[in-house]
Amino acid sequence: MMKSLFVKTTFIAAFGLASISSAQEVDDDEDFFNEDLEESTSGANVADPFEKVNRGIFAFNDFVYLKLFKPVAKTYSNVMPDPAEKGIGNFFKNIKYPVRLTGNVLQLKLGQASKETGSFLIDTTVGLAGFIDVSGTIPELETTEEDIGQALASWGIGNGFYFVMPFMGPTTLRDFVGGRADSYVDPLSEPWSPIEKWETRAVGNTVELINNSPQLIDIYERVKESAIDPYEAFKDGYLQIRTKQIEE
Amino acid sequence: MNKSLLLKTLALIATLFCATAYTIAEEKPEIKFQNTILELVDVLSDNNPDLSFADKQQNVIELFKSRNFEFDTIIRRTLGRNWTTLTDEQKEQTKQLITTMLLLAYSREFQDGEKPEMKFGEATFLNPKQTKLELPSAVKVRGSTVTLSYRLVNLKAAGWQVYDILVEGVSMVSNYRKQFDDHFNSRKSADELIELLKGKLAD
Structure with a gap:
C-alpha cells in the first residue's frame, strides 16, 4: 500500500516536472525564416497609383514638420508644464466624443457607445470639463477609439487607394471620406459646429495642433x-495601425 | 517507522520538486527575456559621461549574448527571402548596421537621462504548437505610455529568440520587410542597401 503510494507520488512529481520543462521547437528554422509574416502583423496591401506625387508631398510635409512645426512644438513643450500639456490633450480628446460615439453607433457597437457616453459625462463633470481623464482610471470604461472610416470598413468598403495629404500625412480614399464625415460631428469643424465664430474654432484647432505636436514630432523623427x-x-x-483599429 | 520513512521520502521529493520547478519557472523564456530587457534599459540609460554610444551598444550586445539572445533572428526575419541572396560578408555587415540603427533609435528615449518605467503583462502562446509566444509590455516615458509587445520563437539552433517587436501594434519586422522588399524589388543590390544603411548612420 505504502509502496504503491510512494510510486504514485514519485510518478506525479516526475510527470509534473516533465510537463513544465517540455518546450516545443519549430520544425525547421529555415522554414520559419522564409515563411510569410503573420496576418495580424501585415498591413493591408493598398494600391499607391500616385506614388511619385505622394513622395513629393511627403517631402513637403517633412520640411513643414521639422522646420516649421518642430521649433514651435519644442518651445511649447519647454514652456508648458507637463500636467498642463496633458490636461489640454485630455480636454480636446473629451470634446471629440461625438466622433467616437458616431463611429461606434454606425458599427452597432452599442456597448462601446454607452461606455463612451459614460466616460464623456464623468470627464466633463468630475474631470473638470475634460481636463482630467477620470474615466481612464476606470477599467470598466476602457474602449477602443472608433471613427467613421472604421465604420465604412466594417460595412465592407475597401481602402481604395493610398495617398498623402499636405500637412495631414498618410490616408486612404476610404479614410479620407471617413475623415470628412467625422468633421460633420466634430465640434471644432464646419459645417455643424456648435461654436459659431470661426475665429474661436481656429484658435481651438491651433491650440490642439500645437499641444499634440511635441509628441507627434517625436514619433515622426524616431520612425524617420x-x-x-x-x-x-x-x-x-x-496601414498596419488602421488594419488593427478596424479589427478591434 | 515505515510511515516516518515514507513521510521523509515524500517531503524530500516535494522539496526537490519545488526547487526544480522554481528553477525551471525562473528560466521561462518570457521571464528571462523580461529580465534581459530591464537590464538593457539600465545599460542604455547609464549616465556615465565616459561611456560613448559605441560602448553602450557593445554592452547591450554582450548582455544579449550572455543571456543567449541575439539580434540575428529579428534581422533575418526582416530580410525574409532576400537574406539568402546576400553573401556571408554582406550578411555580417547588414546585421551590424541594422543592430546599430535599431539601438540608436531605441536609445533616443534615454537621452535626457530619464529612465522609463516598464510594466510587463502575461505572456501568451501564439500557436497551438506553443513554439511562439507574445510578451506584452507598457513603457512610460516623459508622461506618455507606449505599448510594446515582444514576440519570441523557439528555434532548434538557438532556443528562444525575439523575432518581432510590435510598437503600438505596428510590427517592426513587417515594416522593415516592406522596405527591404521594395529595395530589392526595384532591382537595387545588397551593396547599395549596405551603402544606404551606412549613409543613414552617418547622418
Missing part, C-alpha cells in the same frame, strides 16, 4: 531616423 525608406515606413505603419 530608423527607416531605410521613410516614405514606405510611414505608409506601412499607417
Whole structure:
C-alpha cells in the first residue's frame, strides 16, 4: 500500500516536472525564416497609383514638420508644464466624443457607445470639463477609439487607394471620406459646429495642433531616423495601425 | 517507522520538486527575456559621461549574448527571402548596421537621462504548437505610455529568440520587410542597401 503510494507520488512529481520543462521547437528554422509574416502583423496591401506625387508631398510635409512645426512644438513643450500639456490633450480628446460615439453607433457597437457616453459625462463633470481623464482610471470604461472610416470598413468598403495629404500625412480614399464625415460631428469643424465664430474654432484647432505636436514630432523623427525608406515606413505603419483599429 | 520513512521520502521529493520547478519557472523564456530587457534599459540609460554610444551598444550586445539572445533572428526575419541572396560578408555587415540603427533609435528615449518605467503583462502562446509566444509590455516615458509587445520563437539552433517587436501594434519586422522588399524589388543590390544603411548612420 505504502509502496504503491510512494510510486504514485514519485510518478506525479516526475510527470509534473516533465510537463513544465517540455518546450516545443519549430520544425525547421529555415522554414520559419522564409515563411510569410503573420496576418495580424501585415498591413493591408493598398494600391499607391500616385506614388511619385505622394513622395513629393511627403517631402513637403517633412520640411513643414521639422522646420516649421518642430521649433514651435519644442518651445511649447519647454514652456508648458507637463500636467498642463496633458490636461489640454485630455480636454480636446473629451470634446471629440461625438466622433467616437458616431463611429461606434454606425458599427452597432452599442456597448462601446454607452461606455463612451459614460466616460464623456464623468470627464466633463468630475474631470473638470475634460481636463482630467477620470474615466481612464476606470477599467470598466476602457474602449477602443472608433471613427467613421472604421465604420465604412466594417460595412465592407475597401481602402481604395493610398495617398498623402499636405500637412495631414498618410490616408486612404476610404479614410479620407471617413475623415470628412467625422468633421460633420466634430465640434471644432464646419459645417455643424456648435461654436459659431470661426475665429474661436481656429484658435481651438491651433491650440490642439500645437499641444499634440511635441509628441507627434517625436514619433515622426524616431520612425524617420530608423527607416531605410521613410516614405514606405510611414505608409506601412499607417496601414498596419488602421488594419488593427478596424479589427478591434 | 515505515510511515516516518515514507513521510521523509515524500517531503524530500516535494522539496526537490519545488526547487526544480522554481528553477525551471525562473528560466521561462518570457521571464528571462523580461529580465534581459530591464537590464538593457539600465545599460542604455547609464549616465556615465565616459561611456560613448559605441560602448553602450557593445554592452547591450554582450548582455544579449550572455543571456543567449541575439539580434540575428529579428534581422533575418526582416530580410525574409532576400537574406539568402546576400553573401556571408554582406550578411555580417547588414546585421551590424541594422543592430546599430535599431539601438540608436531605441536609445533616443534615454537621452535626457530619464529612465522609463516598464510594466510587463502575461505572456501568451501564439500557436497551438506553443513554439511562439507574445510578451506584452507598457513603457512610460516623459508622461506618455507606449505599448510594446515582444514576440519570441523557439528555434532548434538557438532556443528562444525575439523575432518581432510590435510598437503600438505596428510590427517592426513587417515594416522593415516592406522596405527591404521594395529595395530589392526595384532591382537595387545588397551593396547599395549596405551603402544606404551606412549613409543613414552617418547622418
